[in-house]
Amino acid sequence: MTSLNSLLHHVQLPLVPNDAEITGITLDSRKVQKGYLFAALPGAKSNGCDYIDVAIQKGAQAILLPTGVTFPETNSCIPIHCDNPRYILSLIAAFFFPKHPKHQVAITGTNGKTSTADFIRQIWQLQNYKSATIGTLGVISNTDYHYTGPVLTTPDSIMVHEILTDLVNHDVQHLALEASSHGLDQYRLDGLTIEAAGFTNLTRDHLDYHHDFQHYLEAKLRLFKHILPIDGIAAINADMDQNALKQITQAILEHKQELRLVGEQGQFLKLLSVTPLPEGQKLEIKTVYNEIFSVTIPLLGRYQVDNILLAMALIAKNEHDIANFVPLLPHLKGVRGRMEQAAILSNGAAIYVDYAHTPDALAHLLQSLRPHTHHNLYVIFGAGGDRDTGKRPLMAQEADKYADYVIITDDNPRTENPNLIRQEVKTGAPTALEIAGREEAIAQTIKKLQTGDILVVAGKGHEQGQIIGSVVHPFDDVTIIKKHASCL
Ligand SMILES: CC(=O)N[C@H]1[C@@H](OP(=O)(O)OP(=O)(O)OC[C@H]2O[C@@H](n3ccc(=O)[nH]c3=O)[C@H](O)[C@@H]2O)O[C@H](CO)[C@@H](O)[C@@H]1O[C@H](C)C(=O)N[C@@H](C)C(=O)N[C@H](CCC(=O)O)C(=O)O
Ligand SMILES: Nc1ncnc2c1ncn2[C@@H]1O[C@H](COP(=O)(O)OP(=O)(O)OP(=O)(O)O)[C@@H](O)[C@H]1O
Ligand SMILES: N[C@H](CCC[C@H](N)C(=O)O)C(=O)O
Numbered sequence: 245m246t247s248l249n250s251l252l253h254h255v256q257l258p259l260v261p262n263d264a265e266i267t268g269i270t271l272d273s274r275k276v277q278k279g280y281l282f283a284a285l286p287g288a289k290s291n292g293c294d295y296i297d298v299a300i301q302k303g304a305q306a307i308l309l310p311t312g313v314t315f316p317e318t319n320s321c322i323p324i325h326c327d328n329p330r331y332i333l334s335l336i337a338a339f340f341f342p343k344h345p346k347h348q349v350a351i352t353g354t355n356g357k358t359s360t361a362d363f364i365r366q367i368w369q370l371q372n373y374k375s376a377t378i379g380t381l382g383v384i385s386n387t388d389y390h391y392t393g394p395v396l397t398t399p400d401s402i403m404v405h406e407i408l409t410d411l412v413n414h415d416v417q418h419l420a421l422e423a424s425s426h427g428l429d430q431y432r433l434d435g436l437t438i439e440a441a442g443f444t445n446l447t448r449d450h451l452d453y454h455h456d457f458q459h460y461l462e463a464k465l466r467l468f469k470h471i472l473p474i475d476g477i478a479a480i481n482a483d484m485d486q487n488a489l490k491q492i493t494q495a496i497l498e499h500k501q502e503l504r505l506v507g508e509q510g511q512f513l514k515l516l517s518v519t520p521l522p523e524g525q526k527l528e529i530k531t532v533y534n535e536i537f538s539v540t541i542p543l544l545g546r547y548q549v550d551n552i553l554l555a556m557a558l559i560a561k562n563e564h565d566i567a568n569f570v571p572l573l574p575h576l577k578g579v580r581g582r583m584e585q586a587a588i589l590s591n592g593a594a595i596y597v598d599y600a601h602t603p604d605a606l607a608h609l610l611q612s613l614r615p616h617t618h619h620n621l622y623v624i625f626g627a628g629g630d631r632d633t634g635k636r637p638l639m640a641q642e643a644d645k646y647a648d649y650v651i652i653t654d655d656n657p658r659t660e661n662p663n664l665i666r667q668e669v670k671t672g673a674p675t676a677l678e679i680a681g682r683e684e685a686i687a688q689t690i691k692k693l694q695t696g697d698i699l700v701v702a703g704k705g706h707e708q709g710q711i712i713g714s715v716v717h718p719f720d721d722v723t724i725i726k727k728h729a730s731c732l
């Protein structure tokens with residue numbers, strides 16, 4: 245509970261003569277209770293301003309709304325007009341839920357946010373800190389805090405700050421969170437006080453929402469231009485798209501942040517070599533002080549090396565901290581649904597599950613599995629409905645380029661016709677096999693596997709459901725694979 249004028253003072257909006265207590269904040273009229281501040285936000289599907297009357301009837305004390313929107317005659321509720329209510333709401337949320345972990349790190353990029361955040365949490369936990377991640381896997385921490393709300397990669401600003409306060413109440417002072425391009429574009433993270441921001445890579449995704457690559461990049465750049473403060477740490481994978489890298493580094497230098505480049509072209513942390521081993525990878529890395537470390541990580545997937553380097557650069561107090569992290573790396577565990585081994589058949593064929601749902605992720609995934617494949621490499625994947633349609637043939641092209649056998653199936657068709665989605669995917673790999681129904685595709689392919697083969701089932705990773713229409717049907721790739729593998 246806080247007074248309306250203290251909230252307004254915090255966000256530098258004019259105070260009101262009739263100050264009032266605010267008992268809660270929400271952006272959904274259906275959740276308004278007596279004394280709440282309701283943020284009426286124009287959205288993609290509907291407009292929160294259409295629900296102002298409903299919110300007043302339910303006892304809203306104040307309504308945050310865009311400048312120019314008319315407000316009904318009422319004595320019971322105070323209108324707060326402003327130019328950018330989503331942004332102001334984020335700042336209000338940070339003030340209303342006042343407890344924030346001392347150490348907060350945010351990661352953006354097309355692929356690798358969840359993995360990088362997870363490695364950061366694991367490193368902190370290996371150092372005995374209570375720590376947490378917020379992202380695609382929900383909220384994970386080594387405390388008895390259990391989040392049960394809806395999961396977005398980046399929750400809305402109210403949810404983010406409510407979770408932060410809950411985490412601090414569970415003694416968590418170390419937090420890594422994912423900054424999705426939607427989340428950044430919709431000001432979900434503007435109230436945060438982060439110490440470091442990371443950028444994994446920029447490749448094609450979400451152009452249904454951002455329309456073109458430059459707007460997609462601009463959304464992600466908001467993390468550095470508007471959220472990471474001056475002197476904050478900006479850790480970047482130097483091997484990414486060079487045009488994007490140029491724009492990112494320019495933003496970082498303009499905002500006087502500390503640039504830490506990692507990767508094969510890194511400076512802060514330079515990757516000298518990676519050797520794939522049967523059960524992991526051996527890395528040789530060099531710090532900016534020319535210290536060289538050799539370490540074996542128990543994880544497959546070249547892409548996870550990039551994510552681990554970025555994780556270390558984001559949380560290192562300084563260059564010398566890397567020496568403290570290196571002995572912990574052999575203890576890292578795989579991330580749920582990312583290059584996760586689901587089954588080994590009696591003939592030795594191995595089956596993995598991975599969350600690759602972009603062209604670039606599929607290319608990296610399949611290239612990573614090739615050194616471990618002694619016979620044929622199979623990939624099963626589909627493309628999500630109500631998402632970027634342009635990436636569909638491109639995903640198939642990458643699959644066709646790097647796998648020996650490509651099986652196109654369904655992945656969350658949502659409100660689209662799954663047959664039509666598969667047809668669009670198939671234009672990128674006309675000779676690929678098409679099997680409707682994900683379980684059927686998995687069952688049929690497993691029967692074909694021989695000694696030395698690898699099958700990877702991509703796109704759903706940790707997901708627990710297949711979304712058809714608006715119904716979520718329980719579905720877990722690992723469980724389905726185990727079921728059909730055990731029949732052989
Ligand atoms: C397209 C999109 O990003 N939509 C997000 C956006 O919703 P919106 O504001 O556009 O919603 P809307 O349905 O048009 O409604 C407008 C407003 O009216 C309000 N309303 C609506 C109905 C009503 O009865 N009363 C009422 O007050 C709504 O609460 C909302 O505030 O803001 C909401 C609150 O933050 C989000 O929950 C919602 O995410 C939807 C569920 C979603 O599916 N988002 C996906 C695309 C997403 O955000 N994905 C990213 C990226 C993942 C990745 O990187 O791969 C993520 O961070 O998860
Ligand atoms: N650094 C990377 N470079 C390229 N591909 C990667 C990288 N990291 C992960 N991937 C691929 O992307 C998939 C998703 O990884 P992860 O969940 O870590 O990414 P994300 O950015 O959190 O994705 P989302 O946007 O869906 O939350 C992995 O399963 C893998 O196939
Ligand atoms: N965060 C991504 C996840 C995609 C996962 C894939 N299974 C799909 O449904 O396309 C999105 O919402 O676009």
Ligand SMILES: [Mg+2]
Binds near residue numbers: 357359379381397422
């Ligand atoms: Mg994620």
